[in-house]
Amino acid sequence: MLIFDRIKLLLPGLALTAVISLVAQIGEKVELSLFGHPWIEGLVLAILLGTAWRSILGLPDKFDAGVNFSAKTILEVAIVLLGASISIEALAGAGFYLVGGIALVVCLSLAVSYIIGRALGLPAKLAILVACGNSICGNSAIAATAPVIDADAQDVAASIAFTAVLGVVFVLILPFLQHALGMSATQYGVFAGLTVYAVPQVLAATAPAGLVATQIGTLVKLVRVLMLGPVICVLGLGARRQMARRDAARIKSDVGMPAGAGAAAMMMVNGGDIAVADDRFGGGVQAVKAGRGAGLPISKVLPWFIVGFLAMMALSSMGMLPDAAVIPMQHISSILTVMAMAALGLSVDVRSVMNAGGRVVFAAKLSLICLSLAAFGLLAVLQIA
Known part of the structure; x- marks a missing residue:
């Protein structure tokens, strides 16, 4: 009976995200038929539709469980399945140097973002939250860092509120930036993986550039996410x-x-x-x-979906996944990802950014600019083509 109760609880939110994702995919096909090319990809369209729905119509409590499930669990399954289409050879050209470069960019961004926050008068803990969110993985990094440094609820809410909105805005801008700067799919994938806050946002940002950009962007982003463990330990x-x-x-x-x-x-x-x-x-x-609460479960440092993604990638690299299985996995991953994007949009309350405070907004913007410059620097140093 508990299973049926759980399904009943999730059903409204799941249905809503499914409908929005379906409309987004139909919208992409309409764009394709009218213009020969979708100007707004289905993933991005799903985020926009979800955000518009919440901002205009609101989101009653009955949808919360299903929307959260779509934004988290369904997305995690999609990421695991995505690993089946990625080979370790995708980063073989840069190899160790790219991984080292990612770590260097994250460390540099953490330091610069913290300095910017403190220079603008942010409290130390709030500056740390903004720095971790900007440098590693957005809201997930903020949520994992907050209990370690014993951050106040107000600081957590302020940093998360703006990070969520800024992340979506940046995702919408990036595809135009690629065309303006003439970046290759590989360059764009590395850049998006280094600068975009969350894994789902990387998928949305790189989808317009094709599969190669999506694969590399996701891989770079996951390496960045793995930095959360060492950072949490140090903090x-x-x-x-x-x-x-x-x-x-x-x-x-x-x-x-x-x-x-x-x-x-x-x-x-x-x-x-x-x-x-x-x-x-x-x-x-x-x-x-002293220091109670500073410990963190291993699941926070190394989530199951990252382990699953790496396992799938390893199996794919060793040729242990037949094409008959990989292709359906790719399609299922794409469908689930669009659903997760709809849920992500439904989770963003644009009005909440008004409560984040001007200094937090300015600190996050400056930090993102510095992170982008560091990413461009890494592309130049490693001569990624």
């Missing part, structure tokens, strides 16, 4: 140390330790545990646990 260690110092200072203040030699004190920090011993209290020890 977690930093948060634990900061909490340890703060708690140690508070304990010293509570104990009232004098500056003179009358009290010999010892502070021990081990794995986030702080102990202060004071000889005036007979060597009594007060201990405070």
Whole structure:
């Protein structure tokens, strides 16, 4: 009975995303028949239709479960299936240097974005959230980072609100940028993978440039996503140390330790545990646990769909997936991705950006410009054609 209840809960949202995705695909075919080329791809059209629906008609609560399922689970399945059409040889030309370059761009973007945020007067935690969202994977990075640095709900809401809208706007601009700059499919795929916030947005941005751009863009983006793990670990260690110092200072203040030699004190920090011993209290020890919550489940660092994508890609590279299976997987992945794009659009409330604050907006824009310049620099250094 629980299964039927679950289906009943998901059905309204699933039906809505399916209808919007169908309209988007029909719209693409109409464009093709009228102009000989779709000016707005089905993926992008699905995002626009979903965003327009929510902005004009709203989204009642009964649709939430199905829309969230489409935006998350259906998209994850689509990404896994996409791995079947990608071979490791797709990046063989650049190989190790491209992977190293991606890591360098992410680290550089994190540092520059944080500096920009702080220079504009953003609180440290909000600046970190904006930097992680801009540099790694948008809302997912923000959501994963927030509990590690103990960010306030307001900071999380502000950073996510603008990241969602800016990400969609950037996806709409990128295809025109490719034509304006005369970028090849490979160059465009690498550039989109380096600059677009989320995996689904990479799919939407690269679809107009063809399969090669989509494959390379997705692969580059997933390498970028894998940077989330090391970044979270570093932030977690930093948060634990900061909490340890703060708690140690508070304990010293509570104990009232004098500056003179009358009290010999010892502070021990081990794995986030702080102990202060004071000889005036007979060597009594007060201990405070610090850094709770800084840990993160492995599923947050390495989601199942990335593992599935890499597994599919490995099987494809070894020739273990027959063409009879790969081609249907590609079609199913495309259909599911359009559904996920519709759900993504339905999840974006354009009006929420008004509450994000001018400094957050400006910081995110400047950070994205810097990230784009770094991506262009990597293309030039690696001479990707």
